[in-house]
Amino acid sequence: MEENKTQGEILREKLFHKKENGWEHTSEERKNEIYAYCDGYMDFMNRSKTEREIVESVKEMAEAKGFRDIQTVEKINPGDKVYYINKEKSMYLAVIGTKSMEEGLNIIGAHGDSPRLDLKPNPIYEDGGFAYFKTHYYGGIKKYQWTTIPLAIHGVIVKTNGEKIKVCIGEDKKDPIFTITDLLPHLAQEQMDKKIRDAIPGENLNLLIGSIPFADSKVGEKVKLNILNILNQKYGVTEKDFLSAEIELVPAFEARSLGIDGSMIAAYGQDDKVCVYTATTAILEMEKPETTAICIISDKEEIGSMGNTGMESRVFDTFISELLNKGEGNQPNRLEKVFCHSKMLSADVDAGFDPIYAQVSEKNNASFIGRGIGMNKYTGARGKSGASDANAEFVAEVRSIFEANDVAYQIAELGKVDVGGGGTIAYILANKGIDVIDCGVPVLSMHSPYEVTSKFDVYEAYRAYHAFYQSKK
């Protein structure tokens, strides 16, 4: 009906960048596909709440698709699928392409760690007839959000003889859960006058773990003794064994569909486990691509990517060197060349526009829930400080891949200029010479115990990553 349109309407259609709600163009059939995919995602979330559990779940999924531990493989050929697990906390997967790796890799990198509360090394104490665990928060949290919610205990206790005891209490319906108490409003006058950041001091994040005293009038700290006795009977540990433990407190909530239309997902740890799942399911489908496909599941992103399981470590370089050693062969400088010719999507969540807090976003440059995957050309703070600004040429290349595959995407900034900022692992890989852009799912209530995403965006992330892995240079 071109003749019924005005000149302005025709021009507008041709020239304006239309930003549309993805559901409006989603068929019933596609919607069912999206919901089914997200059921798988929610299952994954319910069995993978910590970085160690993420690695276990991905290993299981990968092995079911024919991936092998690179340490058990002598020679690598095109089409081979391998993985490497670093200290049970971070992981790399690869599907070897038909082209030389020196022509570059297609990399997608996410992180498996999420904000949480860790136990201190000397956690157990008794006060006022209660036993508690002292905690130390991990990552950027709003402390008040972590009180008065059900929490579960996940982690490992390692004894001096090397024995590793896995602990998980609070996930099974028959298990008890734990919580951190808060003051009743009736007596909170002083607390309520404080700034939110100061209202709950870090030292008040103490987990309530028991209240029955050990039946012996001759000993002190009877409640603590009773708890240690239960732990000793169940796990064979003593108080001292907590010195070499990594116990994490995570929300005991299940991942659930959200909304009367069921269009969204509420879950703990979607930053960045949503990108772990979507990137993993994308690479697991690859069969002998042209370009070697790599998936990174990094650790420690929430506290700066340091340490030997963080992205700053050299372990990723060692993995790629090993692919060369066991594959087409290595030589001086080849690793650096591989990186300089590689492309990467830094798969990390984006701040979704929240109408209730619209003042922190600039609407023209915000990611919207339900409009597809969100890309950040740069992150950083103030004058882009700390950002690895993606090159326009690379942004165009990624756009063309997404457009050719009908992937819904948006390019945005993380909030208004001067309001704040953030960072991802992007710059670490960019420093090696790789072309990198941040590209992930928009989230509401990021870093809270119950983060929100749109099922539409989760599925588009999976489709986007799949298209990227299959792209040809």
Ligand code: MN
């Ligand atoms: Mn993240």
Ligand code: MN
């Ligand atoms: Mn984060």
